[in-house]
Ligand code: KG4
């Protein structure tokens with residue numbers, strides 16, 4: 001029998017719901033983004049985010065059901081992101097999921113947001129194992145080996161800032177709007193790699209680090225301002241993007257060499273970046289690795305990926321009870 005999962009995602013600044021059939025087919029997807037509001041503040045304001053989720057959630061639910069021509073009664077389960085993310089934002093989604101599960105007697109499935117990002121790839125092509133998963137989002141930078149569904153082994157993660165966070169902070173310091181990633185990418189297209197910036201961690205480990213690169217950009221901007229020099233913003237954006245992405249490529253290449261794994265999936269908001277896609281394609285081709293990156297809609301936060309990640313749990317009947325709580329910092333492994 002087909003399984004229809006109603007999935008809810010509200011971990012940051014997107015209120016999203018989706019109906020996903022058998023973990024792979026998106027029947028409907030609704031996303032209410034708060035970007036325009038947070039833009040004014042240069043970043044996500046948690047209190048505003050949770051209030052906006054509360055305002056949006058019923059509308060998003062109606063929209064999602066309407067688009068699918070389905071009712072909650074038709075659902076096999078309700079899935080929700082419970083971690084990691086902003087506590088107040090996560091709470092809105094989790095409470096909504098609990099209420100729906102209780103009212104309509106549906107099983108409740110708790111999904112980790114990062115696992116959701118990885119399974120976004122399953123919406124494009126059925127995941128095959130073993131695979132390497134590179135998570136590059138606003139809050140996380142991790143390289144993971146998966147031997148099967150929900151079998152995660154972490155090779156490495158960032159020791160400080162996430163790569164998306166670095167994009168956001170660098171964008172802010174050169175006066176670009178939030179979210180920084182798309183702004184930097186757009187400007188970088190007009191620039192050349194002329195600024196000399198330090199490589200993050202140029203060693204043979206799987207550790208990532210982005211605070212040094214971020215500080216280097218901030219210092220450079222301050223120094224140039226003090227000297228009364230004009231900053232070539234497009235060149236700086238391009239120089240930063242190159243160094244940030246090349247670091248990811250280096251770690252991925254190391255994993256290709258050490259593990260011999262021939263599949264790579266890239267997940268999270270930063271994988272929307274065109275330069276990243278090109279570089280990952282290049283290195284994957286070089287090592288005969290099959291590369292999978294979701295379409296942009298499934299790269300950034302959305303509930304369809306949560307529905308995809310909920311499906312293996314649904315099959316194994318790994319359900320949560322109503323004591324399910326949010327967690328701002330749950331690990332994937
Ligand atoms: O996965 P996501 O939507 O939310 C989190 O789980 O964090 O990722 C958001 C991050 C932000 O840091 C944003 O600047 C970055 O992804 N991002 C990009 C691009 N689009 C979004 N970074 C680089 N290039 C992009 N095109």
Ligand code: ZN
Nearest residue numbers: 137269300301
């Ligand atoms: Zn995300």
